[in-house]
Amino acid sequence: MYKTKRTVFIFLILLISLIVLTACNKASSSSGDEETSKEDTKEASTEPVELTIAARAGSMADALTEVVKQYEEETGNKVNVNAMPYDNLKETVVLDVRNNSGAFDLVMIDDPWMPEFAEGELLTNLDSYFPDGLASDFVQKSAALGKVPYETGSTYAVPFIGNVQMFFYRNDLVEKYDIDAPQTWDDVLAFAETIKDEEQETFGYALRGQRGNPIVSNYLPLFWAYGGTVLDENMKPQVNTEAGVKAMEMYMKLKETGPKGVETFDSDQIATSLTQGQVAMTIAWPSWVSEVDNKENSNVVGKVNFSAVPSQESDAAAMIGNWLLGIPRTSQNTDAAAAFLEWVTSAETQKEMTILGAGAPTRVSVYEDPELVEQYRHFPAQLEALQNSVARPRTSKWSQVEDTWGMYLSQILAGQLDIQEGLDKANEELEGILAK
Structure with missing residues:
Protein backbone atom coordinates (compact mmCIF):
# COMPACT_ATOMS: atom_id res chain seq x y z
CA MET A 1 0.00 0.00 0.00
CA TYR A 2 2.84 2.31 0.94
CA LYS A 3 4.59 1.42 -2.31
CA THR A 4 1.49 2.26 -4.32
CA LYS A 5 1.11 5.69 -2.66
CA ARG A 6 4.80 6.40 -3.21
CA THR A 7 4.41 5.54 -6.90
CA VAL A 8 1.40 7.85 -7.28
CA PHE A 9 3.26 10.67 -5.51
CA ILE A 10 6.25 10.38 -7.83
CA PHE A 11 3.92 10.33 -10.84
CA LEU A 12 2.25 13.56 -9.68
CA ILE A 13 5.62 15.27 -9.18
CA LEU A 14 6.69 14.32 -12.70
CA LEU A 15 3.37 15.49 -14.13
CA ILE A 16 3.61 18.91 -12.41
CA SER A 17 7.20 19.34 -13.58
CA LEU A 18 6.17 18.56 -17.13
CA ILE A 19 3.35 21.14 -16.99
CA VAL A 20 5.66 23.87 -15.60
CA LEU A 21 8.34 23.11 -18.20
CA THR A 22 5.79 23.32 -21.01
CA ALA A 23 4.49 26.64 -19.73
CA CYS A 24 7.99 28.09 -19.54
CA ASN A 25 8.72 26.98 -23.08
CA LYS A 26 5.55 28.67 -24.30
CA ALA A 27 6.40 31.88 -22.42
CA SER A 28 9.88 31.84 -23.86
CA SER A 29 8.49 31.23 -27.34
CA SER A 30 5.96 34.05 -26.91
CA SER A 31 8.65 36.46 -25.70
CA GLY A 32 10.82 35.55 -28.64
CA ASP A 33 7.93 36.12 -31.07
CA GLU A 34 7.27 39.53 -29.49
CA GLU A 35 10.91 40.56 -29.81
CA THR A 36 10.96 39.34 -33.39
CA SER A 37 7.79 41.30 -34.12
CA LYS A 38 9.23 44.50 -32.63
CA GLU A 39 12.41 44.03 -34.61
CA ASP A 40 10.41 43.49 -37.80
CA THR A 41 8.45 46.68 -37.08
CA LYS A 42 11.65 48.60 -36.44
CA GLU A 43 13.13 47.38 -39.70
CA ALA A 44 9.90 48.21 -41.54
CA SER A 45 9.84 51.73 -40.09
CA THR A 46 13.34 52.45 -41.38
CA GLU A 47 12.51 51.41 -44.92
CA PRO A 48 12.45 54.31 -47.43
CA VAL A 49 9.11 56.10 -47.73
CA GLU A 50 7.76 57.93 -50.76
CA LEU A 51 5.94 61.16 -49.97
CA THR A 52 3.84 63.21 -52.38
CA ILE A 53 3.14 66.92 -51.86
CA ALA A 54 0.34 68.86 -53.53
CA ALA A 55 1.87 72.30 -54.07
CA ARG A 56 0.99 75.66 -55.60
CA ALA A 57 2.82 75.98 -58.91
CA GLY A 58 5.33 78.81 -59.15
CA SER A 59 8.37 80.00 -57.25
CA MET A 60 7.27 78.30 -54.02
CA ALA A 61 7.00 74.87 -55.64
CA ASP A 62 10.23 75.46 -57.56
CA ALA A 63 12.14 76.21 -54.35
CA LEU A 64 10.50 73.26 -52.60
CA THR A 65 11.53 70.93 -55.43
CA GLU A 66 15.15 71.98 -54.94
CA VAL A 67 15.34 71.66 -51.14
CA VAL A 68 13.75 68.20 -51.05
CA LYS A 69 16.83 66.86 -52.80
CA GLN A 70 18.78 67.44 -49.60
CA TYR A 71 16.07 65.72 -47.54
CA GLU A 72 16.17 62.73 -49.84
CA GLU A 73 19.92 62.45 -49.39
CA GLU A 74 19.67 62.72 -45.61
CA THR A 75 16.81 60.25 -45.12
CA GLY A 76 16.70 57.98 -48.14
CA ASN A 77 13.04 58.90 -48.55
CA LYS A 78 11.61 60.01 -51.88
CA VAL A 79 9.64 63.27 -52.06
CA ASN A 80 7.49 64.11 -55.09
CA VAL A 81 6.37 67.73 -55.50
CA ASN A 82 3.15 67.76 -57.53
CA ALA A 83 2.81 71.41 -58.57
CA MET A 84 -0.52 72.64 -59.89
CA PRO A 85 -2.19 76.00 -60.61
CA TYR A 86 -3.96 77.82 -57.79
CA ASP A 87 -7.41 77.24 -59.28
CA ASN A 88 -6.88 73.46 -59.37
CA LEU A 89 -5.06 72.90 -56.10
CA LYS A 90 -7.90 73.20 -53.62
CA GLU A 91 -10.39 71.18 -55.67
CA THR A 92 -7.86 68.42 -56.31
CA VAL A 93 -6.94 68.04 -52.65
CA VAL A 94 -10.53 68.17 -51.36
CA LEU A 95 -11.72 65.53 -53.82
CA ASP A 96 -8.74 63.30 -53.04
CA VAL A 97 -9.46 63.27 -49.32
CA ARG A 98 -13.23 62.93 -49.64
CA ASN A 99 -12.76 59.98 -52.00
CA ASN A 100 -10.23 58.43 -49.59
CA SER A 101 -7.73 58.16 -52.41
CA GLY A 102 -4.70 58.97 -50.30
CA ALA A 103 -2.72 60.38 -53.22
CA PHE A 104 -1.10 63.13 -51.13
CA ASP A 105 0.89 63.04 -47.92
CA LEU A 106 1.24 66.81 -47.54
CA VAL A 107 -0.74 69.68 -49.04
CA MET A 108 -0.16 73.41 -49.40
CA ILE A 109 -3.16 75.35 -48.09
CA ASP A 110 -4.02 78.99 -48.70
CA ASP A 111 -4.91 80.19 -45.21
CA PRO A 112 -8.50 81.31 -46.03
CA TRP A 113 -9.20 77.65 -46.88
CA MET A 114 -8.54 76.50 -43.32
CA PRO A 115 -12.11 76.86 -41.99
CA GLU A 116 -13.45 74.73 -44.85
CA PHE A 117 -10.70 72.14 -44.41
CA ALA A 118 -11.41 72.04 -40.68
CA GLU A 119 -15.17 71.68 -41.03
CA GLY A 120 -14.66 68.92 -43.58
CA GLU A 121 -12.18 67.13 -41.26
CA LEU A 122 -9.73 66.89 -44.15
CA LEU A 123 -6.52 67.24 -42.12
CA THR A 124 -4.59 65.31 -39.49
CA ASN A 125 -4.40 66.81 -36.00
CA LEU A 126 -0.69 67.56 -35.46
CA ASP A 127 -0.72 68.08 -31.68
CA SER A 128 0.90 64.69 -31.01
CA TYR A 129 3.79 65.64 -33.31
CA PHE A 130 4.18 69.09 -31.72
CA PRO A 131 3.21 68.36 -28.09
CA ASP A 132 4.65 71.66 -26.86
CA GLY A 133 3.15 73.60 -29.75
CA LEU A 134 5.06 75.16 -32.63
CA ALA A 135 8.41 76.78 -31.87
CA SER A 136 8.21 80.32 -30.52
CA ASP A 137 10.44 81.36 -33.43
CA PHE A 138 7.42 81.18 -35.75
CA VAL A 139 5.67 84.50 -36.31
CA GLN A 140 2.72 84.10 -33.97
CA LYS A 141 0.23 85.64 -36.41
CA SER A 142 1.33 82.97 -38.89
CA ALA A 143 1.14 80.09 -36.41
CA ALA A 144 -2.40 81.11 -35.47
CA LEU A 145 -3.62 80.47 -39.01
CA GLY A 146 -3.05 76.70 -38.77
CA LYS A 147 -5.01 76.26 -35.55
CA VAL A 148 -8.61 75.12 -35.24
CA PRO A 149 -10.33 77.04 -33.73
CA TYR A 150 -8.28 79.94 -35.05
CA GLU A 151 -5.44 81.04 -32.79
CA THR A 152 -6.54 79.00 -29.76
CA GLY A 153 -7.14 75.43 -30.92
CA SER A 154 -5.17 72.39 -32.03
CA THR A 155 -2.57 72.67 -34.77
CA TYR A 156 -3.66 71.22 -38.11
CA ALA A 157 -1.19 73.01 -40.39
CA VAL A 158 2.19 74.70 -40.09
CA PRO A 159 2.95 78.12 -41.67
CA PHE A 160 5.18 77.60 -44.69
CA ILE A 161 5.21 80.80 -46.78
CA GLY A 162 4.70 84.10 -44.92
CA ASN A 163 3.03 86.35 -47.47
CA VAL A 164 1.62 89.61 -46.17
CA GLN A 165 0.68 92.94 -47.70
CA ILE A 320 -1.93 88.22 -43.97
CA GLY A 321 -1.93 85.65 -46.75
CA ASN A 322 0.20 82.71 -45.66
CA TRP A 323 0.57 79.35 -47.31
CA LEU A 324 0.38 76.47 -44.83
CA LEU A 325 1.43 72.83 -44.99
CA GLY A 326 -0.85 70.14 -43.62
CA ILE A 327 -1.18 66.37 -43.71
CA PRO A 328 -4.42 64.98 -45.22
CA ARG A 329 -6.16 62.51 -42.94
CA THR A 330 -5.96 59.96 -45.76
CA SER A 331 -2.16 59.93 -45.91
CA GLN A 332 -0.66 56.46 -45.47
CA ASN A 333 2.66 57.92 -44.31
CA THR A 334 1.63 60.25 -41.52
CA ASP A 335 4.73 59.82 -39.34
CA ALA A 336 7.12 60.35 -42.24
CA ALA A 337 5.06 63.31 -43.46
CA ALA A 338 5.21 64.91 -39.99
CA ALA A 339 8.98 64.44 -39.87
CA PHE A 340 9.31 66.12 -43.27
CA LEU A 341 6.96 68.91 -42.18
CA GLU A 342 9.17 69.68 -39.21
CA TRP A 343 12.29 69.64 -41.42
CA VAL A 344 10.93 71.80 -44.25
CA THR A 345 9.64 74.51 -41.89
CA SER A 346 12.85 74.64 -39.85
CA ALA A 347 14.83 77.89 -39.84
CA GLU A 348 17.64 76.28 -41.82
CA THR A 349 15.40 75.04 -44.60
CA GLN A 350 13.39 78.28 -44.71
CA LYS A 351 16.60 80.21 -45.20
CA GLU A 352 17.58 77.93 -48.07
CA MET A 353 14.14 78.28 -49.67
CA THR A 354 14.36 82.07 -49.37
CA ILE A 355 17.68 82.07 -51.21
CA LEU A 356 16.11 79.84 -53.87
CA GLY A 357 13.32 82.35 -54.48
CA ALA A 358 10.44 81.39 -52.17
CA GLY A 359 10.89 84.79 -50.57
CA ALA A 360 8.58 84.82 -47.55
CA PRO A 361 9.66 82.93 -44.41
CA THR A 362 7.46 82.38 -41.37
CA ARG A 363 10.20 82.41 -38.72
CA VAL A 364 11.44 85.56 -37.00
CA SER A 365 15.06 84.38 -36.95
CA VAL A 366 15.08 84.04 -40.74
CA TYR A 367 13.83 87.60 -41.20
CA GLU A 368 16.53 88.80 -38.81
CA ASP A 369 19.35 86.78 -40.39
CA PRO A 370 22.06 89.38 -41.26
CA GLU A 371 22.97 87.65 -44.52
CA LEU A 372 19.36 87.67 -45.71
CA VAL A 373 18.65 91.22 -44.54
CA GLU A 374 21.60 92.41 -46.60
CA GLN A 375 20.24 90.57 -49.64
CA TYR A 376 16.53 91.33 -49.08
CA ARG A 377 16.22 94.95 -47.95
CA HIS A 378 12.48 94.68 -47.41
CA PHE A 379 12.71 91.98 -44.72
CA PRO A 380 12.44 94.33 -41.71
CA ALA A 381 9.28 95.89 -43.17
CA GLN A 382 7.89 92.48 -44.09
CA LEU A 383 8.39 91.16 -40.55
CA GLU A 384 6.73 94.25 -39.09
CA ALA A 385 3.81 93.82 -41.47
CA LEU A 386 3.42 90.16 -40.49
CA GLN A 387 3.48 90.96 -36.79
CA ASN A 388 0.78 93.60 -37.30
CA SER A 389 -1.34 91.67 -39.75
CA VAL A 390 -4.98 90.59 -39.64
CA ALA A 391 -6.44 87.34 -40.93
CA ARG A 392 -9.46 87.21 -43.15
CA PRO A 393 -12.63 86.10 -41.30
CA ARG A 394 -12.49 82.41 -40.37
CA THR A 395 -15.54 81.16 -42.16
CA SER A 396 -15.87 78.40 -44.73
Missing part, protein backbone atom coordinates in the same frame (compact mmCIF):
# COMPACT_ATOMS: atom_id res chain seq x y z
CA MET A 166 3.20 95.78 -47.51
CA PHE A 167 3.08 99.46 -48.35
CA PHE A 168 5.29 100.47 -51.31
CA TYR A 169 6.21 104.14 -51.68
CA ARG A 170 8.60 106.25 -53.75
CA ASN A 171 11.26 107.34 -51.30
CA ASP A 172 12.94 109.60 -53.86
CA LEU A 173 9.73 111.65 -54.02
CA VAL A 174 9.42 111.66 -50.23
CA GLU A 175 12.89 113.19 -50.10
CA LYS A 176 12.18 115.58 -52.98
CA TYR A 177 9.20 117.10 -51.16
CA ASP A 178 10.93 116.94 -47.78
CA ILE A 179 8.21 115.01 -45.99
CA ASP A 180 8.16 111.99 -43.70
CA ALA A 181 7.18 108.62 -45.09
CA PRO A 182 3.38 108.22 -44.77
CA GLN A 183 2.25 106.73 -41.46
CA THR A 184 -1.51 107.20 -41.72
CA TRP A 185 -4.00 107.12 -44.58
CA ASP A 186 -4.42 110.87 -44.18
CA ASP A 187 -0.67 111.15 -44.84
CA VAL A 188 -1.02 108.90 -47.88
CA LEU A 189 -3.81 111.04 -49.34
CA ALA A 190 -1.94 114.30 -48.75
CA PHE A 191 1.21 112.93 -50.41
CA ALA A 192 -0.81 111.43 -53.28
CA GLU A 193 -2.50 114.76 -53.98
CA THR A 194 0.87 116.53 -53.96
CA ILE A 195 2.28 114.03 -56.46
CA LYS A 196 -0.75 114.37 -58.74
CA ASP A 197 -0.46 118.15 -58.73
CA GLU A 198 3.32 118.47 -58.98
CA GLU A 199 4.58 115.46 -60.94
CA GLN A 200 3.56 115.44 -64.60
CA GLU A 201 4.27 111.75 -65.30
CA THR A 202 3.48 110.17 -61.93
CA PHE A 203 0.16 109.48 -60.25
CA GLY A 204 -0.31 109.50 -56.50
CA TYR A 205 -1.82 106.13 -55.60
CA ALA A 206 -2.86 102.99 -57.49
CA LEU A 207 -5.83 100.85 -56.43
CA ARG A 208 -6.74 97.28 -57.32
CA GLY A 209 -10.32 97.90 -58.33
CA GLN A 210 -11.24 94.65 -60.08
CA ARG A 211 -14.32 93.05 -58.52
CA GLY A 212 -14.03 90.11 -56.13
CA ASN A 213 -10.77 89.22 -54.43
CA PRO A 214 -8.65 92.09 -55.88
CA ILE A 215 -10.72 94.97 -54.54
CA VAL A 216 -11.56 93.27 -51.24
CA SER A 217 -7.88 92.51 -50.58
CA ASN A 218 -6.92 96.08 -51.45
CA TYR A 219 -9.70 97.72 -49.45
CA LEU A 220 -9.44 95.63 -46.26
CA PRO A 221 -6.34 97.40 -44.84
CA LEU A 222 -8.23 100.71 -44.98
CA PHE A 223 -11.38 99.11 -43.53
CA TRP A 224 -9.40 97.69 -40.60
CA ALA A 225 -7.44 100.94 -40.14
CA TYR A 226 -10.75 102.78 -39.61
CA GLY A 227 -11.76 100.20 -36.98
CA GLY A 228 -13.91 98.01 -39.21
CA THR A 229 -14.85 94.40 -38.40
CA VAL A 230 -16.11 92.23 -41.24
CA LEU A 231 -17.99 89.80 -38.98
CA ASP A 232 -18.90 90.29 -35.33
CA GLU A 233 -18.65 87.65 -32.59
CA ASN A 234 -21.96 86.18 -33.77
CA MET A 235 -20.71 85.91 -37.37
CA LYS A 236 -22.97 88.75 -38.48
CA PRO A 237 -21.63 91.03 -41.24
CA GLN A 238 -20.66 94.60 -40.31
CA VAL A 239 -19.45 96.00 -43.64
CA ASN A 240 -21.89 98.94 -43.73
CA THR A 241 -20.87 100.52 -40.43
CA GLU A 242 -19.37 103.99 -40.00
CA ALA A 243 -15.91 102.44 -40.36
CA GLY A 244 -16.90 100.97 -43.71
CA VAL A 245 -18.22 104.30 -44.97
CA LYS A 246 -15.11 106.22 -43.86
CA ALA A 247 -12.80 103.64 -45.41
CA MET A 248 -14.68 103.76 -48.71
CA GLU A 249 -14.67 107.55 -48.74
CA MET A 250 -10.89 107.47 -48.39
CA TYR A 251 -10.69 104.81 -51.09
CA MET A 252 -12.62 107.02 -53.48
CA LYS A 253 -10.37 110.00 -52.73
CA LEU A 254 -7.28 107.90 -53.41
CA LYS A 255 -8.82 106.78 -56.69
CA GLU A 256 -8.89 110.42 -57.84
CA THR A 257 -5.10 110.64 -57.47
CA GLY A 258 -4.46 107.53 -59.56
CA PRO A 259 -4.39 106.47 -63.19
CA LYS A 260 -7.52 106.05 -65.27
CA GLY A 261 -9.20 102.67 -65.35
CA VAL A 262 -8.30 101.44 -61.86
CA GLU A 263 -11.78 99.91 -61.67
CA THR A 264 -10.35 96.99 -63.68
CA PHE A 265 -6.85 96.93 -62.16
CA ASP A 266 -5.47 93.70 -60.72
CA SER A 267 -1.93 92.73 -59.71
CA ASP A 268 -0.43 92.90 -63.19
CA GLN A 269 -1.60 96.45 -63.82
CA ILE A 270 -0.41 97.57 -60.39
CA ALA A 271 3.01 95.99 -60.90
CA THR A 272 3.39 97.67 -64.29
CA SER A 273 2.37 101.08 -62.92
CA LEU A 274 4.79 100.75 -60.04
CA THR A 275 7.83 99.44 -61.91
CA GLN A 276 7.44 101.95 -64.74
CA GLY A 277 7.38 104.84 -62.31
CA GLN A 278 3.78 105.76 -63.06
CA VAL A 279 2.58 105.74 -59.42
CA ALA A 280 4.10 106.85 -56.14
CA MET A 281 2.35 104.48 -53.73
CA THR A 282 0.40 101.25 -53.57
CA ILE A 283 -0.21 98.14 -51.48
CA ALA A 284 1.57 95.07 -52.79
CA TRP A 285 2.87 91.62 -51.90
CA PRO A 286 6.52 90.73 -51.12
CA SER A 287 6.98 88.97 -54.44
CA TRP A 288 6.70 92.35 -56.18
CA VAL A 289 9.92 93.57 -54.56
CA SER A 290 11.99 91.60 -57.04
CA GLU A 291 10.11 93.29 -59.89
CA VAL A 292 10.71 96.76 -58.45
CA ASP A 293 14.44 96.07 -58.04
CA ASN A 294 14.88 94.31 -61.38
CA LYS A 295 17.42 96.43 -63.26
CA GLU A 296 16.34 95.06 -66.63
CA ASN A 297 12.63 95.86 -66.35
CA SER A 298 12.15 98.49 -63.64
CA ASN A 299 12.51 102.27 -63.95
CA VAL A 300 12.50 102.76 -60.16
CA VAL A 301 15.34 100.54 -58.94
CA GLY A 302 16.46 101.79 -55.53
CA LYS A 303 13.75 104.46 -55.44
CA VAL A 304 11.00 102.44 -53.74
CA ASN A 305 10.89 101.76 -50.00
CA PHE A 306 8.62 99.46 -48.02
CA SER A 307 6.78 99.62 -44.71
CA ALA A 308 3.87 98.12 -42.84
CA VAL A 309 0.61 99.49 -44.20
CA PRO A 310 -0.53 102.84 -42.73
CA SER A 311 -2.78 103.17 -39.71
CA GLN A 312 -5.64 105.59 -39.09
CA GLU A 313 -8.13 105.35 -36.24
CA SER A 314 -6.79 101.88 -35.43
CA ASP A 315 -3.31 100.41 -35.66
CA ALA A 316 -1.76 99.42 -38.97
CA ALA A 317 -3.30 96.20 -40.23
CA ALA A 318 -2.08 94.43 -43.34
CA MET A 319 -3.88 91.39 -44.68
CA LYS A 397 -18.07 80.79 -46.72
CA TRP A 398 -15.36 83.40 -47.17
CA SER A 399 -15.15 82.89 -50.94
CA GLN A 400 -18.86 83.73 -51.27
CA VAL A 401 -18.53 86.67 -48.90
CA GLU A 402 -15.55 88.01 -50.82
CA ASP A 403 -17.23 87.66 -54.22
CA THR A 404 -20.42 89.42 -53.11
CA TRP A 405 -18.76 92.16 -51.08
CA GLY A 406 -16.25 92.73 -53.87
CA MET A 407 -19.03 93.11 -56.42
CA TYR A 408 -20.60 95.98 -54.47
CA LEU A 409 -17.26 97.63 -53.68
CA SER A 410 -16.47 97.60 -57.37
CA GLN A 411 -19.82 99.15 -58.25
CA ILE A 412 -19.26 101.90 -55.68
CA LEU A 413 -15.78 102.54 -57.07
CA ALA A 414 -17.20 102.82 -60.58
CA GLY A 415 -19.80 105.36 -59.43
CA GLN A 416 -22.73 103.02 -60.06
CA LEU A 417 -23.85 103.07 -56.42
CA ASP A 418 -23.70 105.56 -53.57
CA ILE A 419 -21.31 104.47 -50.78
CA GLN A 420 -23.93 103.91 -48.08
CA GLU A 421 -26.39 102.34 -50.49
CA GLY A 422 -23.82 99.94 -51.86
CA LEU A 423 -22.54 98.91 -48.44
CA ASP A 424 -26.10 98.40 -47.17
CA LYS A 425 -26.89 96.12 -50.09
CA ALA A 426 -23.66 94.22 -49.56
CA ASN A 427 -24.37 93.73 -45.87
CA GLU A 428 -27.89 92.47 -46.58
CA GLU A 429 -26.67 89.88 -49.08
CA LEU A 430 -23.87 88.77 -46.78
CA GLU A 431 -26.42 88.16 -44.03
CA GLY A 432 -28.26 85.78 -46.35
CA ILE A 433 -25.07 83.93 -47.31
CA LEU A 434 -23.95 83.45 -43.72
CA ALA A 435 -27.41 82.41 -42.53
CA LYS A 436 -27.53 79.39 -44.86
